[in-house]
Amino acid sequence: MNDKPKDVIRETDAEAVRLAKTLTRTARFGALGVLDPDTGVPLASRVGVATDADGTPLILVSQLSAHTKAILADPRCSLLVGEPGKGDPLAYPRITVVCRARKLEPGTPERARAERRYLNSNPKAKLYVGLGDFSFFRLEVERASLNGGFGKAYLLSRDDIVVDGPVVEALAESEQRAVDHMNDDHLDAIANYARHFAKADGGGWIITGIDVDGIDLAAGDDRRRVFFPSPLKDAQEMRIALVEMAKEAREALTSQV
Numbered sequence: 001m002n003d004k005p006k007d008v009i010r011e012t013d014a015e016a017v018r019l020a021k022t023l024t025r026t027a028r029f030g031a032l033g034v035l036d037p038d039t040g041v042p043l044a045s046r047v048g049v050a051t052d053a054d055g056t057p058l059i060l061v062s063q064l065s066a067h068t069k070a071i072l073a074d075p076r077c078s079l080l081v082g083e084p085g086k087g088d089p090l091a092y093p094r095i096t097v098v099c100r101a102r103k104l105e106p107g108t109p110e111r112a113r114a115e116r117r118y119l120n121s122n123p124k125a126k127l128y129v130g131l132g133d134f135s136f137f138r139l140e141v142e143r144a145s146l147n148g149g150f151g152k153a154y155l156l157s158r159d160d161i162v163v164d165g166p167v168v169e170a171l172a173e174s175e176q177r178a179v180d181h182m183n184d185d186h187l188d189a190i191a192n193y194a195r196h197f198a199k200a201d202g203g204g205w206i207i208t209g210i211d212v213d214g215i216d217l218a219a220g221d222d223r224r225r226v227f228f229p230s231p232l233k234d235a236q237e238m239r240i241a242l243v244e245m246a247k248e249a250r251e252a253l254t255s256q257v
Contacts, residue, residue, distance in 0.1 A: 009153050016154045018227065020146050020161055023095045025051050025209075025216055026223035027081035028122065032059065036066070037073035049081060050121040053172040053211055055162045057081075057097060057139040058114050060125055064133055071101035071137065079139055082147075093148045097161070099139035111136055113172060120179065120208040121218070163212045163231070170235040175210050178238060182207050189246040193217060196249035198224035210238060 010016070027049045036043045045067040050058045057079055061068045071077055082094025104111035114136045119125055128134055144156040182190060183206045190207055194200040194217050202219060209216040214227035228241045 008151075009155055012154050012156055012160060016146055016148065016152075017156070017160045019093055019148055020095050020144060020154075020156055021055060021213060022225040023082050023093060023146075024055060024057060024097065024161060025211075025214075026225050027051075027057075027083075028221065028223060030057075030079045030081040032067050033078040033080070034067045034070035035074050035076065037070055043067060043070060047079075048118075048122050048125060049079070050118040051209070052110075052114055052117060052138060053175065053209075054164065054168045055211070055213075056141060057099065058118050059101075059137050059139065060118055060122075060129060060134055061137065062128075062131075062133050063135060068135070072103070075100040075102065077101050077139065091149055093146070093152075095144055095146045095156075097139065097144045098142045100142065101137045102140055104136040104138060110138075114138065116176060117209060121216070121223075165212075167212055167232060167234055171210070171212060171232065171238060174235055174238070178210055178242075179207050182242070186246070189242075189249070190217065192246060192249035192253055193226050194219070194224060196252050197226040197245070200224050210242075215242075 029046055030049045031044050032047045033042055033044050043066060045065065047059045047061060047067070052058055077099050079097045079099060080094060082092060084092040104114050115129060118136065119129065141158045141162050143158060144161055146154040146156055148154065187206070190205050191203060193215065194205040198217060200217070200219070200222070204219040205217050206219070207215055208218045212232050214225060217224040217226060228245070232238055232241065
């Protein structure tokens with residue numbers, strides 16, 4: 001008789017990595033776990049979330065909140081994201097990312113980029129982003145635990161979630177111009193991205209971000225992730241990928257009519 005316990009952790013594969021990136025990139029909010037500096041007791045709070053160009057989670061929090069005081073005292077924290085739908089909430093995928101919070105100082109390029117990307121994803125935050133007691137933090141990823149649904153547990157490394165390399169910075173430099181251009185002049189192509197690649201219904205879709213791996217779409221509170229056929233190797237490939245995907249989506253949708 002074999003009494004060896006069954007290993008419930010699956011081997012991390014490309015599908016798990018893509019799901020992990022989808023959950024983090026499309027999250028509008030999450031549960032931030034911190035350690036209370038006075039008691040050492042775990043404290044969980046809901047925070048608004050976006051991602052930096054490399055996939056690192058970003059939060060915008062008030063200095064008056066308990067969780068901000070906690071991460072300033074001890075940067076160790078975790079972030080849980082993944083929205084449930086109808087029925088059993090535990091049947092829906094979610095990911096817990098183990099991080100160290102790092103405050104972004106005003107006036108720095110990385111703080112400006114974080115604000116830009118955060119507001120693209122969370123435009124209502126414009127109401128308080130300029131208030132003196134609010135600060136941006138990058139939640140520097142160390143590792144993650146992914147639950148893709150019943151019997152689908154994975155352990156992920158930082159490299160499974162965060163993308164490094166010169167192409168990340170180069171693409172971030174031209175990202176906002178591309179986002180504005182697409183949203184101003186090519187809403188039809190964006191709608192086709194949403195319908196064909198993300199299998200999304202309804203209209204009103206815009207692009208909120210473009211990164212090495214793909215594009216983030218939003219329509220009201222709905223968020224979708226569309227991956228490029230392969231990661232971009234340089235910033236010049238972005239336009240080519242967007243054009244080719246627009247053509248593929250248009251032809252596929254036209255053939256269904």
